[in-house]
Amino acid sequence: MSNHVTEWLNAYYDGELKGKRLQQVEEHLTTCEACQAELESLQGLSALLQEVPVPEFPSPERFATQVNLLLPQKRTTTPGTHLFEVGWWMIPVGLLAVWVFISIAVLLGDAMSTAKNFGILDSTTASFISAPSDTADVTSTLGQFGMLQGNSLQWAETTENFTRGLFPQIVLQVSVALLYLTWFAIWWTRHTRQMSEPLLEG
Amino acid sequence: MVVVLEVSETEVIRSAQSGDRNAFSELVRIHARGVFNVVYRMCGDELIAEDAAQETFIRAWQNLSSYRPQMPLRNWLYRIAFNAGMDMLRKEKRILPNAIEDLNLTDGQPGLESQVSQQERTQLVQKAILSLPDASRAVLVLREYEDMSYQEISATLDIPVGTVMSRLNYARKLLKDKLEQKLSKVEAEYV
Numbered sequence: 001m002s003n004h005v006t007e008w009l010n011a012y013y014d015g016e017l018k019g020k021r022l023q024q025v026e027e028h029l030t031t032c033e034a035c036q037a038e039l040e041s042l043q044g045l046s047a048l049l050q051e052v053p054v055p056e057f058p059s060p061e062r063f064a065t066q067v068n069l070l071l072p073q074k075r076t077t078t079p080g081t082h083l084f085e086v087g088w089w090m091i092p093v094g095l096l097a098v099w100v101f102i103s104i105a106v107l108l109g110d111a112m113s114t115a116k117n118f119g120i121l122d123s124t125t126a127s128f129i130s131a132p133s134d135t136a137d138v139t140s141t142l143g144q145f146g147m148l149q150g151n152s153l154q155w156a157e158t159t160e161n162f163t164r165g166l167f168p169q170i171v172l173q174v175s176v177a178l179l180y181l182t183w184f185a186i187w188w189t190r191h192t193r194q195m196s197e198p199l200l201e202g
Numbered sequence: 203m204v205v206v207l208e209v210s211e212t213e214v215i216r217s218a219q220s221g222d223r224n225a226f227s228e229l230v231r232i233h234a235r236g237v238f239n240v241v242y243r244m245c246g247d248e249l250i251a252e253d254a255a256q257e258t259f260i261r262a263w264q265n266l267s268s269y270r271p272q273m274p275l276r277n278w279l280y281r282i283a284f285n286a287g288m289d290m291l292r293k294e295k296r297i298l299p300n301a302i303e304d305l306n307l308t309d310g311q312p313g314l315e316s317q318v319s320q321q322e323r324t325q326l327v328q329k330a331i332l333s334l335p336d337a338s339r340a341v342l343v344l345r346e347y348e349d350m351s352y353q354e355i356s357a358t359l360d361i362p363v364g365t366v367m368s369r370l371n372y373a374r375k376l377l378k379d380k381l382e383q384k385l386s387k388v389e390a391e392y393v
């Protein structure tokens with residue numbers, strides 16, 4: 001039989017195989033002498049490894065006492081550090097709240113502005129809305145004085161509308177995102193430093 | 203009447219995490235032997251193993267706040283122990299045997315094999331283990347001596363289960379190659 005199961009023999013020997021793979025290996029082993037021999041050599045190897053003794057360990061009590069004497073003084077948590085920790089974790093919460101507030105304000109502003117344009121809101125409610133002006137004031141003034149004309153006037157109006165309307169929202173949201181990323185980077189650095197050392201390299 | 207209060211390890215860990223040195227000493231008492239054994243299997247030197255075991259618990263104390271109970275404490279300590287053991291070996295500039303030539307094997311004369319005493323045989327096996335690459339040796343030690351499942355080894359060494367399998371296959375293959383002569387004799391005894 002040519003389809004040897006050599007690569008799965010270790011896992012089979014360690015009891016790590018399940019389902020179809022286990023069945024496949026078991027069936028193969030009933031007929032393949034080479035794989036049976038390989039399995040026996042694994043058993044022999046384990047038996048040989050178990051022959052290596054471990055030296056007698058000194059009393060765990062004495063060892064624990066020795067370790068206790070060597071332990072460095074642990075940092076105690078003072079009310080100041082506790083307050084710092086609380087404040088530290090409030091930063092992302094605060095940033096999230098700011099982001100949610102900005103998003104809701106923008107959405108509400110847009111909705112009310114649309115409602116005003118469609119005449120859904122009465123004049124009293126509409127007067128409370130300070131929706132951004134749809135007209136580009138500076139550009140129109142310049143247009144009136146003949147300083148801007150044609151395409152340049154249109155382009156200037158679009159730019160002014162964008163700068164007054166959408167741009168501040170983008171700047172605010174990007175600032176919040178950057179602040180959050182900075183906080184996350186600091187948290188990650190602290191966290192990885194606290195973790196135990198890197199493991200054995202492959 | 204004696205009342206025995208059983209305190210779970212989780213509670214002892216929690217006390218130790220809040221700075222209770224006696225609670226930590228209790229944890230040291232529980233895990234000292236296991237940590238020592240693992241380090242000894244990794245470095246093969248009793249004194250280094252004892253120093254590394256001490257170092258393991260000192261590091262554990264310093265980093266206890268980062269321990270999360272999702273992983274058994276034993277496995278977390280073993281992870282630190284492997285690193286402490288390897289650091290200690292490097293510090294001591296101890297060179298582990300790398301090749302089969304270092305193992306002082308018998309020169310192939312007939313009959314000489316049978317004269318190798320039990321002690322020499324175990325020394326030979328230990329040298330063969332120590333000649334394995336660190337990463338493969340760590341997996342082998344956890345599997346063969348600590349009887350850990352592949353999943354546990356994966357979590358302890360923070361490597362994928364597939365890597366555990368390949369490193370274990372590699373370690374056993376190397377050992378079988380190195381100990382072929384001994385193996386045939388042991389197979390006859392055990393199998």
